Amino acid sequence: MTAVIPTPVTVSTDKQDKAIAKARTRSLAPKPKKRIVLSLVLLFFAVLWMLPLLGLLVTSFRSRVDATSSGWWTAIADPFGQQWTTQNFVDSFIKLDIGTNFFNSIAVAVPATILPIMFAAFAAYAFTFMDFKGKEVYFATVIGLLVVPLQVALVPILQAYVQLQKALGIQIVGTFPAAWIVHSAFALPLAIYILRNYMATLPVALIEAARVDGASHFVIFWRLIVPMSVPALASFAIFQFLWVWNDYLVAFIFLGNRNPVLQQALYALLGQYGQGWQGVAAGSFITIIVPVILFFSLQRYFVRGLTAGSVK
Amino acid sequence: MQILSALVSVVGGLAVSFLIYLGLNFVVQKTNRKWEARLLPYVFIGPVLVLIAAFLVYPAVRTFYLSFFNATGLAFIGFDNYTSLFGSGDFLNVLLNNLLWILIVPASAVAIGLLVAVFADKVGPTREKIFKSTIFLPMAISFVAAATIWRFVYTYNPPGQPQVGLLNAIVTGVTNGDPVPWLTVDTAKLNSILLMIVVIWLNAGFAMVLLSAAIKGVPEETIEASRIDGANERQTFFQVIVPQISTTIVAVFITILIGVMKIFDIVYAMTGGAYGTSVLGMEFINQLFSFGNPGKAAAVVTVLMVAVIPVIYYQVRSYRRQETLR
Numbered sequence: 001m002t003a004v005i006p007t008p009v010t011v012s013t014d015k016q017d018k019a020i021a022k023a024r025t026r027s028l029a030p031k032p033k034k035r036i037v038l039s040l041v042l043l044f045f046a047v048l049w050m051l052p053l054l055g056l057l058v059t060s061f062r063s064r065v066d067a068t069s070s071g072w073w074t075a076i077a078d079p080f081g082q083q084w085t086t087q088n089f090v091d092s093f094i095k096l097d098i099g100t101n102f103f104n105s106i107a108v109a110v111p112a113t114i115l116p117i118m119f120a121a122f123a124a125y126a127f128t129f130m131d132f133k134g135k136e137v138y139f140a141t142v143i144g145l146l147v148v149p150l151q152v153a154l155v156p157i158l159q160a161y162v163q164l165q166k167a168l169g170i171q172i173v174g175t176f177p178a179a180w181i182v183h184s185a186f187a188l189p190l191a192i193y194i195l196r197n198y199m200a201t202l203p204v205a206l207i208e209a210a211r212v213d214g215a216s217h218f219v220i221f222w223r224l225i226v227p228m229s230v231p232a233l234a235s236f237a238i239f240q241f242l243w244v245w246n247d248y249l250v251a252f253i254f255l256g257n258r259n260p261v262l263q264q265a266l267y268a269l270l271g272q273y274g275q276g277w278q279g280v281a282a283g284s285f286i287t288i289i290v291p292v293i294l295f296f297s298l299q300r301y302f303v304r305g306l307t308a309g310s311v312k
Numbered sequence: 313m314q315i316l317s318a319l320v321s322v323v324g325g326l327a328v329s330f331l332i333y334l335g336l337n338f339v340v341q342k343t344n345r346k347w348e349a350r351l352l353p354y355v356f357i358g359p360v361l362v363l364i365a366a367f368l369v370y371p372a373v374r375t376f377y378l379s380f381f382n383a384t385g386l387a388f389i390g391f392d393n394y395t396s397l398f399g400s401g402d403f404l405n406v407l408l409n410n411l412l413w414i415l416i417v418p419a420s421a422v423a424i425g426l427l428v429a430v431f432a433d434k435v436g437p438t439r440e441k442i443f444k445s446t447i448f449l450p451m452a453i454s455f456v457a458a459a460t461i462w463r464f465v466y467t468y469n470p471p472g473q474p475q476v477g478l479l480n481a482i483v484t485g486v487t488n489g490d491p492v493p494w495l496t497v498d499t500a501k502l503n504s505i506l507l508m509i510v511v512i513w514l515n516a517g518f519a520m521v522l523l524s525a526a527i528k529g530v531p532e533e534t535i536e537a538s539r540i541d542g543a544n545e546r547q548t549f550f551q552v553i554v555p556q557i558s559t560t561i562v563a564v565f566i567t568i569l570i571g572v573m574k575i576f577d578i579v580y581a582m583t584g585g586a587y588g589t590s591v592l593g594m595e596f597i598n599q600l601f602s603f604g605n606p607g608k609a610a611a612v613v614t615v616l617m618v619a620v621i622p623v624i625y626y627q628v629r630s631y632r633r634q635e636t637l638r
Contacts, residue, residue, distance in 0.1 A: 038431045040438055049513065051451070052461045055478055059464070069474050071481045107318035111325050111369055119360050122333060126356035138357065143631045144624045145368050147566075149574035151596050151613045153371035176321050184366030185505065188360055217352055219338045246454030248577045267581060270460050277464050277476060284460045288453055295452035296445070301402040301540050303521050312467045 004248050010182075026034030060088055060281035067278040081140050088282035095272075096265040104262040107176050108251065109244040113182035113237050119184065120191030121233065125221050127192065128199040129207055146189040154253055157182060161254075182243050182254055191236055198232035201223065231301065238302045262287045332359055367526045372617065378610035385606055393611035409504050413575060413591060416505070418568040420512045422561060425519025427621060428529055430522075430549065445526065446516035455514075455577030460509045463582055468493040479629070498588040507589060510578055515571070519564045524559035527553060562630075566623060592616045 022157040058072040063083040066075065075082045126132070127139055163173045172178050202225065210220050226233070255261060269283045295302065336355040340348055348529045354361075354460065382389045396405045428447050432440040467477035471490045475481045480491040530553050538552045554561075576593030579585055585594040591614055599609035 036433050042428060042431050042435065042439070042443040044415075045424065046443050048515075049447050049450065052465050052513070054463050055464060067476065071474070071476050071478065073481070074479070103318055108321055111322050112384075115329055116324055118329060119363065122356045123360040126353045130353040130356065131546070132350075132353035135353075138361070140631065142364070144628050145364065146627060147570045147620055147623045148368055148372060149570075149593070149613070149616055149620060150616055151576070151593055152375050152576060153367055154596075155600065155610055155613075156371035156374035157505050159368060176318065177325055179364070180325060182367065185363045188364060189368075192360065216341070221356075246456070246457075248456050248580075255517060263454055266454075266456050266460065270456070270463070271583060273463070273467070278468070280385050280460055281464065284457045288457050288530065290635075291452040291454070292449070295449075299448075301446075303525065 003098065009273050037062055056281045059084060060279050060285050062278050063087075064276045065246075067181050067281075068276045069141060078164065089286065092269065092283035092286055093278070093281055095269055097260075097288060098286065100261075101260055101262045102263045104176075104255070104259045105263075107259075108255070108261055109185070109241050111176070111180045112187075112244045113241045115180060116184040116240060117193050117233055118185035120155055120188055120195050120227060120236075122221070123188075123192050124195035125217075125225055127196045128202075129204070129220075129225075130217065139266055142189050142192050145161070146193060150249065153182070153186070154249075154297045158253060173254060174256050176255075176259060179250055179254045182250050183240075183247070187243070188241050189311055194236055195229065195232055198229055202228055234298070235301045235303075238294065238298050242295065245291055329359075336420045360622070375610045375613050378607055379614045381610075383603075383605040383607055383609045386430060389607070393608045394615075397608065397611055397615070403595070405588055406595050409501070409589065409591050410559070410573065412501060412504060413511075413572050416570060417508050417511050417572045418535070418565050420508075420514040421568050422519045422523075422540070422565050424512065424516040425521075425564070426523050428520045429524035430515070430553075432524065433527055444520065447482060447520050449607055450514045451517045453514065456581050458510055458514055459578055459581030462506075462513075463495075466494040466506060468495075495583050495589075496587045501588075503583065504589050507578055507582055511572065511575065513533070515568050519568065522560055522564050523557065526557040566627070568618070570623060573623075574616065590628075592619075 055072045058075050059067055061084050062072065062075055063085050066082055100241045127135065158173065161178060165172045207220055207222065210224060216224070246263065247261075248267065251264055255264075266283055266287050269280055273280045322522055333355065336358065337352075340351045340355050343351065379387060379393055380388055380390060382392075390479055425447075428443065432443050435443070439546045453461070464476075465478045466480075467481055468491055469475055469477075475484055475491050477491075479494060482492050483489065497503050535548060536557065538548045544552065574590055574593050574595065578590055579591055579594045580597065583589045585591075585598060590598070591613065596609050596616075599605050599612055
């Protein structure tokens with residue numbers, strides 16, 4: 001981060017003296033009354049943020065009759081005048097075809113997480129610890145590509161896949177590798193950027209010592225740099241897994257109906273809200289569960305990784 | 313069976329990719345020392361360069377090229393796709409929508425994120441954790457699921473029927489008026505704004521986390537010094553803290569901006585781009601699938617790409633500046 005010198009605050013000297021006295025009497029923590037005001041403002045946002053989710057959660061346990069005849073808030077006001085049910089989850093489980101789609105989502109997300117990390121780690125190592133011609137230009141290109149919208153690539157890649165399919169006679173569109181490669185390629189710029197920023201903080205002396213001892217770059221990479229970069233690797237892994245798990249567009253175009261993932265199933269289910277929101281609500285919750293659990297159990301690494309990338 | 317074949321392709325795919333590196337490294341090590349030093353960097357970045365060239369650079373160029381061709385991709389038609397796009401009121405409306413998204417969403421998400429980050433910093437660790445987790449939670453939710461959640465909030469039933477959507481229940485309850493089919497009301501871009509709220513809801517947590525980390529990184533002495541100099545809370549915040557976290561603010565703003573420029577899923581799952589809510593990302597899918605016109609879809613994306621160029625320029629420039637300071 002570029003060090004920014006704070007703007008000096010100019011005040012006259014007699015004011016300054018008073019202020020010093022005031023600052024000395026005041027502790028750093030805000031006054032209790034102010035804490036309450038701040039808490040109330042935060043509470044307002046917290047409620048605003050949770051209300052839509054709460055509505056969905058409550059609705060997912062309501063019977064169809066209840067869900068179509070009254071708002072979910074009435075169920076909270078009068079919890080015993082309601083018919084609660086878990087049937088919606090059972091129905092949605094079947095409608096979403098969890099047995100297949102859940103595993104499809106995993107089969108897409110796991111390699112689409114590991115592959116770009118592996119590729120990016122190698123590249124980040126080269127960008128950090130090796131010297132070669134055009135290094136700066138390559139890296140500037142990577143930075144520039146960070147913001148290229150995914151849509152740019154969809155038509156040409158789809159066309160290329162179809163041509164390859166005709167030439168080789170094997171199915172490509174609709175298979176998992178078709179989606180992995182697209183996800184991986186589009187994750188690369190960010191992954192390289194984050195990992196390089198992290199690796200740049202590792203002690204160069206250690207790498208040089210290993211070089212002197214005769215270790216090859218490949219060995220240094222595997223034995224030293226990868227283990228030392230685990231925090232950054234883990235945080236990017238969480239980020240990428242969530243991104244792929246929650247993706248609709250790439251799955252929609254490259255997997256289609258052949259190997260639909262959960263998000264596609266949920267989208268199809270969304271079209272059925274005419275039969276009451278309880279089914280859609282339960283379905284949404286089923287698809288949210290995995291990312292939310294993952295997110296909160298690994299939150300610490302996730303935050304650390306994000307901040308390693310953009311806050312230095 | 314499906315699971316087994318998925319497993320095989322997962323393991324196979326990972327193994328093949330790793331073997332590429334191992335194989336390349338092996339070959340390079342067989343050469344003499346001079347060549348090894350020269351070639352080895354390309355073993356490390358080679359596969360990435362190939363992937364980026366094949367899946368990012370080539371498609372971008374190809375998309376640009378395709379935008380000058382007709383629906384079949386066979387006949388060169390010059391700027392016809394562009395003139396037809398810019399000649400239609402619908403497309404100009406799409407551009408206006410995109411502009412509004414860019415103006416409203418990143419700024420709002422950053423403002424809310426900053427506010428929560430600053431306030432949460434002062435209410436004690438327990439409350440801080442609870443409030444921050446609450447705002448953070450939507451980050452884990454997919455666009456499609458978020459669209460579901462908010463469509464339920466905005467849902468409409470004809471007057472006389474019970475309103476199960478929160479917004480209509482509030483409106484009918486408070487004003488005693490008729491329920492409003494929110495997502496179809498284009499007046500003053502109301503429905504687009506309702507869609508933007510969903511994305512603000514999703515992104516505020518992201519902004520908050522990064523800004524919170526940045527605020528905690530501000531040296532305590534600088535804050536203390538400004539207090540001693542007699543600055544009040546507001547002055548301290550705007551003149552001492554904000555300048556020190558400005559790079560993070562810009563980074564967060566740009567990240568959200570980029571996400572918003574290519575926004576698609578939310579619009580797709582909430583209105584499908586109808587009722588004047590379409591954006592470039594949505595228009596692309598419409599041209600490609602609904603109208604079966606890859607040429608025009610490519611033209612839409614090219615417009616998007618041109619819009620992104622200033623951001624690319626900014627990114628590369630600020631990276632260069634950082635490097636010289638390193």
